[in-house]
Amino acid sequence: MGPEVRILAPAKINLGLAVLGAREDGYHELRTIFQAVSLCDRVAVRVARSGVRVNCPALPDLGESNLAHRAARLFLEKTGERGGVRIDLEKRIPAGGGLGGGSSDAAAVLLGCCRLFGVVPEPGVLRDWAAALGSDVPFFLDGGAAIGSGRGEVLTPLAPFAGAVAALIHIPPAGLSTAAVYRSLRSAALTGSERKLTILLACWQEGDLRRFARMLFNDLEPPAFALAPGLAAVKEALYAAGAYGALLCGSGSSVFGLFGSDREADRARGLLRGRIPGRLIKVHFLPARRRWGVVKR
Ligand code: C5P
Numbered sequence: 001m002g003p004e005v006r007i008l009a010p011a012k013i014n015l016g017l018a019v020l021g022a023r024e025d026g027y028h029e030l031r032t033i034f035q036a037v038s039l040c041d042r043v044a045v046r047v048a049r050s051g052v053r054v055n056c057p058a059l060p061d062l063g064e065s066n067l068a069h070r071a072a073r074l075f076l077e078k079t080g081e082r083g084g085v086r087i088d089l090e091k092r093i094p095a096g097g098g099l100g101g102g103s104s105d106a107a108a109v110l111l112g113c114c115r116l117f118g119v120v121p122e123p124g125v126l127r128d129w130a131a132a133l134g135s136d137v138p139f140f141l142d143g144g145a146a147i148g149s150g151r152g153e154v155l156t157p158l159a160p161f162a163g164a165v166a167a168l169i170h171i172p173p174a175g176l177s178t179a180a181v182y183r184s185l186r187s188a189a190l191t192g193s194e195r196k197l198t199i200l201l202a203c204w205q206e207g208d209l210r211r212f213a214r215m216l217f218n219d220l221e222p223p224a225f226a227l228a229p230g231l232a233a234v235k236e237a238l239y240a241a242g243a244y245g246a247l248l249c250g251s252g253s254s255v256f257g258l259f260g261s262d263r264e265a266d267r268a269r270g271l272l273r274g275r276i277p278g279r280l281i282k283v284h285f286l287p288a289r290r291r292w293g294v295v296k297r
Contacts, residue, residue, distance in 0.1 A: 002047045005115045009041040009108035010286050011099035013249045013256050016200040018193030019219040027151040031197045036143035037283040041105055042090035045112035047083050056089040067102040071109035081117050096175015098250030100136045107140030144288030162207025166265035169256045170234050172278040181251040184223040213245025213258045224252035237276050241268035
């Protein structure tokens with residue numbers, strides 16, 4: 001067996017998400033704060049004789065449309081490397097939660113393949129490959145905290161949040177389709193979102209979690225809550241258990257709550273056990289990938 005590159009693929013949450021309008025290309029113009037969190041898939045890539053094969057015990061029927069598969073194919077196509085890629089995927093991030101698991105796996109495959117084949121593309125080139133795979137994929141190349149604009153692929157890095165934070169992410173029994181949530185968005189509800197994001201960013205710079213958490217907002221929450229009415233109760237339950245703020249993750253169906261310490265988050269998890277369907281996972285904000293040296297051979 002040839003050399004292997006192992007790489008962590010973190011989940012993300014969106015701490016604010018403003019939808020500014022529909023675009024001609026079928027996407028929506030966004031402004032969002034992405035934050036990578038410590039719930040991670042494990043990805044390993046190896047050189048194979050030919051083709052791309054993804055082995056994922058949790059999802060045995062992964063087809064060629066899977067993003068990790070597409071990322072490896074795109075890498076081989078763009079670089080002209082001969083040979084194939086074998087990917088082992090250990091899934092911990094649930095699908096359909098709005099946590100970006102598939103996008104993060106794809107970014108990890110791109111980074112892993114570059115390391116495996118000794119390819120060093122210009123950063124702009126790697127970002128273009130990532131954006132061709134999905135709107136959230138470029139964010140996961142470096143992770144950390146960033147403002148996303150365009151359809152989410154245009155990134156401005158943010159300094160880490162200065163205050164202490166622990167988050168609980170609720171994993172509901174059923175996921176939501178991103179496309180379906182965007183389809184049921186009512187544009188009339190969106191005025192003022194850009195201003196809300198500006199205020200949220202000012203609170204981010206201050207690093208006061210209570211003030212920041214009060215300003216959380218996500219324009220995709222109303223349509224997602226309409227499609228899955230049980231989610232509003234989860235959000236309320238997180239507040240009742242002491243969350244400083246709670247919000248839908250991306251297009252859902254996960255909801256997260258923010259707490260000022262591990263102890264507060266653990267206490268809330270204890271209070272909520274058995275009261276809401278699904279699981280609660282405690283996570284922390286992750287710094288940018290370049291600060292935690294991710295790739296291991
Ligand atoms: O880019 P990605 O494949 O992740 O997007 C999935 C779907 O979500 C798109 O086909 C589109 O319907 C919707 N979307 C959108 N605007 C965005 C991102 C995604 O309408 N900025």
